[in-house]
Amino acid sequence: MHMQFPSPRTETATPTTQGESVYFSRSTDNLPEAKPSEEVVLKNGDTYAMTVSAVKKTINGKEIRLLAYNGMLPGPRLRVQQGDEVTILLHNASDIETTLHPHGVRVDNAFDGVADVTQKTIKPGEDFSYKLRFPDAGLFWYHPHVRDDFQQESGLYANIRVEPRSSAKPAKKSAEEYLFIDDISLDANGLTPFFQAFTNYALMGRFGETMMVNWKTDYTLSAQEGEIKRLYITNSANTRTFRLTLPGAKIKLVGSDGGLYERETFVDELTIAPTERYIVDVFFPKAGSYTLLHSTPISQYKLGDVTVSAGSTDAVQQKEFETLHVQSDVTQEMAPLHALVSKSPDKELRLDLDMGMGGMNHQMMMGTDGDKIEWEDTMPGMNRMMTSENTVWKIIDAQTGKANMDIAWTFQQGDLVKIRLYNDPRGAHPMQHPIHFHGQRFVVLSTNGVENTNLVWKDTTLVPSGDTVDLLVEMSNPGTWMAHCHIAEHLHSGMMFEYTVQAKK
Numbered sequence: 001m002h003m004q005f006p007s008p009r010t011e012t013a014t015p016t017t018q019g020e021s022v023y024f025s026r027s028t029d030n031l032p033e034a035k036p037s038e039e040v041v042l043k044n045g046d047t048y049a050m051t052v053s054a055v056k057k058t059i060n061g062k063e064i065r066l067l068a069y070n071g072m073l074p075g076p077r078l079r080v081q082q083g084d085e086v087t088i089l090l091h092n093a094s095d096i097e098t099t100l101h102p103h104g105v106r107v108d109n110a111f112d113g114v115a116d117v118t119q120k121t122i123k124p125g126e127d128f129s130y131k132l133r134f135p136d137a138g139l140f141w142y143h144p145h146v147r148d149d150f151q152q153e154s155g156l157y158a159n160i161r162v163e164p165r166s167s168a169k170p171a172k173k174s175a176e177e178y179l180f181i182d183d184i185s186l187d188a189n190g191l192t193p194f195f196q197a198f199t200n201y202a203l204m205g206r207f208g209e210t211m212m213v214n215w216k217t218d219y220t221l222s223a224q225e226g227e228i229k230r231l232y233i234t235n236s237a238n239t240r241t242f243r244l245t246l247p248g249a250k251i252k253l254v255g256s257d258g259g260l261y262e263r264e265t266f267v268d269e270l271t272i273a274p275t276e277r278y279i280v281d282v283f284f285p286k287a288g289s290y291t292l293l294h295s296t297p298i299s300q301y302k303l304g305d306v307t308v309s310a311g312s313t314d315a316v317q318q319k320e321f322e323t324l325h326v327q328s329d330v331t332q333e334m335a336p337l338h339a340l341v342s343k344s345p346d347k348e349l350r351l352d353l354d355m356g357m358g359g360m361n362h363q364m365m366m367g368t369d370g371d372k373i374e375w376e377d378t379m380p381g382m383n384r385m386m387t388s389e390n391t392v393w394k395i396i397d398a399q400t401g402k403a404n405m406d407i408a409w410t411f412q413q414g415d416l417v418k419i420r421l422y423n424d425p426r427g428a429h430p431m432q433h434p435i436h437f438h439g440q441r442f443v444v445l446s447t448n449g450v451e452n453t454n455l456v457w458k459d460t461t462l463v464p465s466g467d468t469v470d471l472l473v474e475m476s477n478p479g480t481w482m483a484h485c486h487i488a489e490h491l492h493s494g495m496m497f498e499y500t501v502q503a504k505k
Ligand SMILES: [Cu+2]
Pocket: 393, 432, 433, 434, 485, 486, 487, 490, 491, 495
């Protein structure tokens, strides 16, 4: 069987079709320098104007072309109150079409920002007005939902922090830190090229060799001895799952995508898949240097330094940290959901890969480390050749046999739907998939039949290779929504479906 692969990229020549580059531009000519992120506090009814445009930034001594919201990398962090509604007036001053997806926020369907599903793309020079409401407190983020692989890697993302309305004591702002964990792939001239017509690195997703926190390769954090920092962590990588450690510090897991856990727990490490968010409290027992690491069974990277200066530990604060709180309001909210753990699934999905490559030796397509999570691109040559033109990642409805956009489920508003996700380890390329549902929130009831006794609202969960994960999705928000793998290259290689929630009459 003859296979047509795109020509390998070269650094010396730019291939052209009909006089235009096949790649998105990497020119930094006349671009402004990117600025660091700023926080924007929005009140109910406020309008905030944002512009998407190209910027340049020097990373590892190389000036590269990127994209930014209001010139900032990451973009402006929006801080809003639960229950409020704000308007984001987005202007596209870039040379590509874009949208804004408020990830995890249960917004009105028309403002979900999915190209060709909830809106037409915003073409260069055009505007779109997003009316966003925030029913849930939590840590969210926004990014485009068109050519996510290119636009997200280029810097179009930022957090939305929704503060709980019921919060009696305002959070101590000085102790809050927001961390976007990312990796980017660079060559001599900028981001490793993206084809305009299709997505490359479709097999394993685009891994990067350059690790960053908040677009810094030399991220530093200062703290005082005995101080407790609350870290709001988002994985904005295209495909890389991070496993974070901070040796010497004590880490307490407090919250995730859409709120707080039922119970706080101490953890030694934090596995965070693309688009997941975690909220942790970190206690630094003594002065000195600490290192934030990405530490996997096969690799280790330094992500940043924490410098802790001498001071005196506040005994009250330390006692507060040592106490594992139970969030009684969350426990109450989750009680009826726990009761559904033994209910049989309403829907079952299987995750698989259709190579369309007769004769290809399956062994060639498998990772070598035997882990349930693919931590690295162990086959860069193969991965680069695989594109959205020759690779179809599949979400298959086990009951109907339908796959991807043929699935088209319909639910009624108010339904609690148990969805079983099975990541088939016998597929052509078994690897993990972070599965994201738009428009709703869910809990992970169980993994491989083991009940999850500490629930938290999620919008994305990682399904490692071979695992069976049972979700309970609360169909609360009417509209036609996407569900998909959040590895950007898998999304663009078919791994998505639509489902409709009909409004209660
Ligand atoms: Cu995937």
